[in-house]
Amino acid sequence: MSAENKDVVENDIVEIERDIVVLEDDGVILELVEIEVYVREGRPVPKARKYRYRVNKQPFETEKEEISREEILTNAGLVPVDDYRLRKKRRHGPPEEVKPHEIIHLREHGVERFIAQHKHVQDGREARLEFELGDEDLAFLVGLGLVWETLKVPKPDGTGFRLWLVIYQVGVPDGYNVQQANVAIEIAPGYPTAQLDMAYFSPPLRLQTGRAIANADSNETFDGHQWQRWSRHRMGGAAWKPGIDNLESHFAYMQGWLSRELGQ
Numbered sequence: 001m002s003a004e005n006k007d008v009v010e011n012d013i014v015e016i017e018r019d020i021v022v023l024e025d026d027g028v029i030l031e032l033v034e035i036e037v038y039v040r041e042g043r044p045v046p047k048a049r050k051y052r053y054r055v056n057k058q059p060f061e062t063e064k065e066e067i068s069r070e071e072i073l074t075n076a077g078l079v080p081v082d083d084y085r086l087r088k089k090r091r092h093g094p095p096e097e098v099k100p101h102e103i104i105h106l107r108e109h110g111v112e113r114f115i116a117q118h119k120h121v122q123d124g125r126e127a128r129l130e131f132e133l134g135d136e137d138l139a140f141l142v143g144l145g146l147v148w149e150t151l152k153v154p155k156p157d158g159t160g161f162r163l164w165l166v167i168y169q170v171g172v173p174d175g176y177n178v179q180q181a182n183v184a185i186e187i188a189p190g191y192p193t194a195q196l197d198m199a200y201f202s203p204p205l206r207l208q209t210g211r212a213i214a215n216a217d218s219n220e221t222f223d224g225h226q227w228q229r230w231s232r233h234r235m236g237g238a239a240w241k242p243g244i245d246n247l248e249s250h251f252a253y254m255q256g257w258l259s260r261e262l263g264q
Helices: 035-040 071-073 133-145 247-263
Strands: 011-015 019-024 025-034 048-055 058-062 066-068 084-090 104-107 111-118 148-154 161-169 180-187 201-204 216-224 225-230
Touching: 019 084, 035 048, 035 111, 048 071, 058 071, 066 071, 071 084, 071 111, 111 133, 133 247, 180 247
Parallel strands: 025 048, 048 111
Antiparallel strands: 011 019, 019 025, 048 058, 066 104, 084 111, 148 161, 161 180, 180 201, 201 225, 216 225
16 A cells, blocks of 8 residues: 555555545455546446445435436436436437436446436427537536427528527516516537527516516517527627636526616
């Protein structure tokens, strides 16, 4: 054992760096392993008494090396399990769907963490995921605890698609005509280097005072709904900063627009 490690044995437990090691008859195993740490570092996941894995932002522990999709969702309190989509995130590549009754081997499958999302929107149909967002944006969306979809909407001239993120039942501050609204944000080509701009609301927002909202009198139509466009652009000190700004910061700016409008 190196000088950097604590060369102390008490009650058959040795602490080595960040891991707790247990001495047993059949050798040395770890007390607790954080799956995400080993997978991110490209190291094999060692045998342990307990394994810690993450669903969305929350950590959970299990003594089992093999765990089913249903157990993962149930342990996370996401029930009924059939109402949720579960995806596994490996070190490289996009998230992959975990099928019903699929068994995940926590030591062998190279799964870094899990992403869970409710399947259904307000009308009961299954949420659509027609394009992928990055890990940072996925973590933010899951953390919101709201239903969301990604939609590829054909352009009228047939030259391609526009990419839309739709977040359902977002809270609206007191002082508007509704308490919740669906929010659409267009994902620009080249994002996240290219900036996100504006936001679209359905139903349209109106102030209870009756005062008109500036630059919110145009509509966008897609997916069978009209969306009120709030034309707000980030300039000067609020200009988009690649590598710093993302969906979460744009969402925060949007919430700021709604609050400031009430004070005007």
